[in-house]
Amino acid sequence: MSLNNTPHSNRLHIALFGRRNSGKSSLVNALTGQEVALVSDIPGTTTDPVLKAMEIHGIGPCLFIDTPGYDDEGELGEMRVTRTWKAIEKADIALLLCHPDMVEELHWIQLLKEKNIPVILLLNKADILEEPEATASEIEKQTGIRPLIVSAKSRVGMKDIRQAIMRHLPEDFDAQSITGHLVSAGDLVLLVMPQDIQAPKGRLILPQVQTLRELLDKKCLVMSCTTDQLEATLQALSRSPKLIITDSQVFKTVYELKPAESMLTSFSVLFAAYKGDIEYYTASTAAIGKLTENSHVLIAEACTHAPLSEDIGRVKLPRLLRKRAGEKLQIDIVSGNDFPTDLKKYDLIIQCGACMFNRKYVLSRIEQAKRQQIPMTNYGVAIAWLNGIPIA
CATH class of the missing domain: 3.40.50.11410 (Rossmann fold)
Incomplete structure (x- = not known):
């Protein structure tokens, strides 16, 4: 599967949080090198989370989430803040743009820490701040975290942000495996995949594709069939599969036909x-x-x-x-x-x-x-x- 086709669910989720007009959208554009987020001097321009998929060298596929300002006001503002809150639930790493007074930021830092989300503080707009180093020192005193001094406009500090992301990767990042220790190189695996209306013509559903790709990467021997061809497939094999993976909806049918020595699971269980x-x-x-x-x-x-x-x-x-x-x-x-x-x-x-x-x-x-x-x-x-x- 090429990078451009990597599902959003398999990417490292990096969310940007901050006040309205703090430069979140400009920062997304600077980090991705593309004009993917609408930028304006008018507060509240970003009304819904904006997603941008890209790759960071040394990390791989990532998904940047540009959120509405958490200081938004009014009835619509509350709805936007709710969207920002939901983005927290998906964030693997948070980039939080600081304001010198830190009134709002201290609360959000605490929220992120309670969710065990690594927080990288950014002091943006360094090109117009009068004393960025002094401001950064004051923020460090309040939070215990030294903010990176950056400027989306002049592209200062973009490399520092990427390096900080690499240092804050979750411990289990890229350690998860769909099939785990169930199979290894040379094992025969049979995929039983009913092609019903939930699998559009000419395509496999995402869990099937991802599982198949992982098995190929593991150098397993992979055989595929539909449920109605299971008996004929088993008869055609020279040995029983070590593992049979099927769709949960035909669990019972496959269970009744499988060889006793073959393990059985489903895509959903995996x-x-x-x-x-x-x-x-x-x-x-x-x-x-x-x-x-x-x-x-x-x-x-x-x-x-x-x-x-x-x-x-x-x-x-x-x-x-x-x-x-x-x-x-x-x-x-x-x-x-x-x-x-x-x-x-x-x-x-x-x-x-x-x-x-x-x-x-x-x-x-x-x-x-x-x-x-x-x-x-x-x-x-x-x-x-x-x-x-x-x-x-």
């Missing part, structure tokens, strides 16, 4: 570990057995596609849950970035594989559920439990 907390997801399946007709379940989809016939999240999974708990089981469905702040009314949350989200954002949702003591699992893990299928 992404549960890759993007989320597989232990919490697995432990939370106990809540499925406690569901009754009076229970309330939240299903969270990352995608915002129009509902399709036999959609797994909106049709198949609810059908399985109601078959077990009762037809009156109440199920709410949210999609995209929509996710309730108050989760206390739910007895269980079921998150999709989240291939469209970065790991930081998925973990923030899981942490939110943990704080409110709400069990949270994943499509694939839940479907495997409902069918009594052990997974690799």
Whole structure:
């Protein structure tokens, strides 16, 4: 997969925070070398987060998020600040543009630290500041962090920012693997991929593409088939696959046909570990057995596609849950970035594989559920439990 086609969810998310007219948009343009963000002297020009994908030498694919000013005012201003707050949940690293008085900034630094997000302070507009070094020293006294003195207009300090980003990389950055230790070079892996209406003609869905690419990088021997060709494929192989990866919706069918010695998992289960907390997801399946007709379940989809016939999240999974708990089981469905702040009314949350989200954002949702003591699992893990299928 080329750099330009690297999904946003697989990029390092670097968010810029600051007051209106602090130079965030100009800084994005300076860092990317492109005029991607609208720049104006009028405060509040940036009304929605602006995303720019690029590559930083030594790091790889990144996604810059230019946010509205957190000091915005009025009814629309509050909505913009809410968008800025949501950007925090996705940020792997924060670039915070400082104002000399630091009144607003101290609060936001604390918020970012509470989210365990590395913060890089920037003292922008060095070309017009009277005493930038003295101001930087004062900010360091208040925060314990020495800000970088930069100027988006004259491009001063851009190299320093890139180097600071490299020093603040999350510990697990680039350490995550979709298939983990399940397979290694030379292992035979069979991908069972039903090509239904959720996979547009001529294309594979993102989790399939990413998993296939990783297996090829690991030098595995990869075989692919659709569900109806599984038996014929197994007969054609000279040995049983070490691992079979399938779509969660056909878990039961594949489980009944697979060789006893082959491990079985699904794309959704793999992404549960890759993007989320597989232990919490697995432990939370106990809540499925406690569901009754009076229970309330939240299903969270990352995608915002129009509902399709036999959609797994909106049709198949609810059908399985109601078959077990009762037809009156109440199920709410949210999609995209929509996710309730108050989760206390739910007895269980079921998150999709989240291939469209970065790991930081998925973990923030899981942490939110943990704080409110709400069990949270994943499509694939839940479907495997409902069918009594052990997974690799």
